[in-house]
Amino acid sequence: MAAIELRIGESFVGEGVNAAHINTVAGPRTGPAGAAWASALASPSPGHVPFVAVLAPSLPVKPMTLFVTKAAPANDEHGVLIWGPAQAGVAAGVADAVAEGIIPEAAADLDVVIAAVWVNPEANDADAVYRNNRAATTNALRNGVAGEPGLEAVLAARHRPANPFYTAPN
Numbered sequence: 301m302a303a304i305e306l307r308i309g310e311s312f313v314g315e316g317v318n319a320a321h322i323n324t325v326a327g328p329r330t331g332p333a334g335a336a337w338a339s340a341l342a343s344p345s346p347g348h349v350p351f352v353a354v355l356a357p358s359l360p361v362k363p364m365t366l367f368v369t370k371a372a373p374a375n376d377e378h379g380v381l382i383w384g385p386a387q388a389g390v391a392a393g394v395a396d397a398v399a400e401g402i403i404p405e406a407a408a409d410l411d412v413v414i415a416a417v418w419v420n421p422e423a424n425d426a427d428a429v430y431r432n433n434r435a436a437t438t439n440a441l442r443n444g445v446a447g448e449p450g451l452e453a454v455l456a457a458r459h460r461p462a463n464p465f466y467t468a469p470n
Contacts, residue, residue, distance in 0.1 A: 305331035309444030312464070314432035318425045319464065320389070321370070321418035322436040324444055326363070326403070329412050337366050337412040347372025353391040353415065361391040363403060363411040374421035385430035386419045392430075393437025402442050413441070 309324040327333030340350045353365040367387055373379035394413055397403045403411065415437060423429050443449070461468050 306333055307441075307444035309440035309442070309448075311436040311439035311443060313436040313439065314428065315464075317420045317422040318428035318432060319420070320386070320429070320432035320436040322390070322393075322433065322440045323416040324437065324440040325414040326411055326441060326444055328407075328410055330410075333412050333414065337364075337414055340366055340368060340414060351387075353387050353394065355388075355391045355395065361394045362398070362408040363394065363413050365390065365394050365413040365415055368414060368416045370416055370418045371421060378419065378421045378423070381423050381426060381429050382417070382419050385426040386417055386433045389430040389433025389435075390415045390417060390437045393434040394441065396434065396438045397441040400438070402438070402445055415440075 305327045307324075307326045309326070310322070312319065312321045314320055325333055325336060329337070341352075344350060348369055350366050350368045352360050353367045354360050367390055369382055371378075371382075373382055394403075394415075398405060398408055417433065419429060419433075459468075460470065
């Protein structure tokens with residue numbers, strides 16, 4: 301069986317305006333994840349400027365992680381929540397994934413991660429934004445490695461799709 305070169309994950313953690321919704325793409329730098337990573341970094345658009353997630357200034361997390369915001373900064377406070385606690389949460393969540401063995405240590409210098417990150421413009425609690433993004437990032441990476449959700453869960457939910465903004469009627 302061939303190694304999986306592209307691991308796609310999703311996770312939603314928290315409630316209300318401080319919830320985190322993360323989508324991840326991970327895989328070897330030499331495969332489609334690496335090509336997408338480089339292309340996204342080189343192709344910013346107004347309000348959506350991908351950047352390398354860091355644990356501290358000049359200390360990028362490994363695997364190198366590209367933070368891509370799903371919502372353009374609505375105001376200065378929203379921008380601070382994106383660049384501050386959301387970025388810190390994503391970086392810590394990726395490091396947690398390595399520490400927990402979700403991403404093997406041997407892959408830390410060989411893989412890349414893209415994290416598409418939702419920070420609600422109404423978010424108001426930096427610590428909750430951090431905690432939720434950290435947990436959602438680790439969970440999304442875990443789900444990508446495990447191939448979750450399974451098809452059985454997808455088919456079971458098809459008659460009543462639901463998300464934090466809408467639930468389909470019976």
